[in-house]
Amino acid sequence: MGTRKRVVHGALDEHELAALGVSPGNLLDFSSNLNPFGPPAGVRAALAALDPAPYPDRSCVRLRQALAERHACEPEAILPGNGANELIHLVARALLHPGDTVLVIGPTYGEYAYASELMGAHVVAFQTQPERAFQPDGPALSALMHTLRPRLTWLCTPNNPTGVVLASAILQTLLAIAAGDGGYLILDRSYSDLQRTATAALSETSSPHLITLHSLTKSYALAGLRLGYLLASPELSARVGTFQPTWSVSSAAQAAGLAALSDPTFLASTRSPLWAASEMLSTGLAELGLPVWRAALPFVLVRTGDGAATRAALLGRGCVVRDCTSFGLPAWVRVAPRRPDENRRLLAAWKETR
Known part of the structure; x- marks a missing residue:
């Protein structure tokens, strides 16, 4: 059947980062859809x-x-x-x-x-x-x-x-x-x-x-x-x-x-700040003039025209977003909210690319 091409995923790829000479410790990962207020x-x-x-x-x-x-x-x-x-x-x-x-x-x-x-x-x-x-x-x-x-x-x-x-x-x-x-x-x-x-x-x-x-x-x-x-x-x-x-x-x-x-309060106590972080991020991106799509989940899709180029530009500024080309959406990137101060760093980096 031959070797099939592996699926593209979000999150940090240390092999890629090593090839670029980038230390993962210097990056903020907005490409992974995780609760930024966890684990319990x-x-x-x-x-x-x-x-x-x-x-x-x-x-x-x-x-x-x-x-x-x-x-x-x-x-x-x-x-x-x-x-x-x-x-x-x-x-x-x-x-x-x-x-x-x-x-x-x-x-x-x-x-x-x-x-x-x-x-x-x-x-x-x-x-x-x-x-x-x-x-x-x-x-x-x-x-x-x-x-x-x-x-x-x-x-x-x-x-x-x-x-x-x-x-x-x-x-x-x-x-x-x-x-x-x-x-x-x-x-x-x-x-x-x-x-x-x-x-x-x-x-x-x-x-x-x-x-x-x-x-x-x-x-x-x-x-x-x-x-x-x-x-x-x-x-x-x-x-x-x-x-x-x-x-x-x-x-x-x-x-x-x-x-x-066994933790009965964690999800309830973190869902509200997670969605507040999502609101902050969505508003900030829209203020940069970017078309933003969000539905029932806190992460957002952002239409930039060239997802791969956007990812590369932000990676060079210490932030990782998810290029959506592998989803069949090459004009989009996916962005998962992090804590407010980290969201501000992403918005500042994105502004530099405009």
């Missing part, structure tokens, strides 16, 4: 107390139980993973065969298509447009699903990079179409905790044709530990889990996840 204090305490010598609990029993309580489901419905990214690849391995058709609703995270292509699937993209507020044409999407009969339909809601949320009625329609054709709807809900106001999706274990992905790395700022989980019917969760390597979720990730989940 209890996470740091749990990691400090961790004995790294024993093997991790390969069944993640305590973590599964805590997540089951959070979602009011049975622990067998939950499969923790080494970040949602690992789970995307496990789903593709468990459910796809060479020649299957896969539908990806974009612009969105590149690993859905990449994981599917690695399994020999034929990937079809349904690309939403900024002129329609990045909202899909519901009848057109439904008609395409009826025509393609995809084995997997990948949908991120709230979406990365657009922040768009699809109404539960639309999701229910897509699930019904997928189930009717023997396929699966994969909902990536990794960013749902960062919404200003929670929105309903679907009952996460209600259908044997639905898989929901979640991440603790964004809302709790645990990206370096890699921790996500999926919810599905117990049978489907077990099917996906057979492809997961033993000890995939480290002791550190499990301890951090348990500490984060």
Whole structure:
């Protein structure tokens, strides 16, 4: 099948920085969609107390139980993973065969298509447009699903990079179409905790044709530990889990996840300052004369005309933003808010490029 080009991601790439002669310690990263007010204090305490010598609990029993309580489901419905990214690849391995058709609703995270292509699937993209507020044409999407009969339909809601949320009625329609054709709807809900106001999706274990992905790395700022989980019917969760390597979720990730989940105030107390930082950033960018798009998530899209050039110009001034060319949006960059003083540094650097 040959070597496939890896997916482009945000965050700092030390190989790239070394080639440019740039020290990562001198950069502010606005390309990663993380809660800048995390992680919770209890996470740091749990990691400090961790004995790294024993093997991790390969069944993640305590973590599964805590997540089951959070979602009011049975622990067998939950499969923790080494970040949602690992789970995307496990789903593709468990459910796809060479020649299957896969539908990806974009612009969105590149690993859905990449994981599917690695399994020999034929990937079809349904690309939403900024002129329609990045909202899909519901009848057109439904008609395409009826025509393609995809084995997997990948949908991120709230979406990365657009922040768009699809109404539960639309999701229910897509699930019904997928189930009717023997396929699966994969909902990536990794960013749902960062919404200003929670929105309903679907009952996460209600259908044997639905898989929901979640991440603790964004809302709790645990990206370096890699921790996500999926919810599905117990049978489907077990099917996906057979492809997961033993000890995939480290002791550190499990301890951090348990500490984060046991903190009842962290998300509520940081969501307000996070959105205040987003408001500050959006206003400042608009005052520079830049077209800004923001939906249900605190990060923003900024239309600069040349995302790659904008990223390079800001990188030279100590700030990293996400060039959206790999999303199919070459005129845009994505910017995640940080703390107010750091946002001011970005706005000052951006002003220098004007």
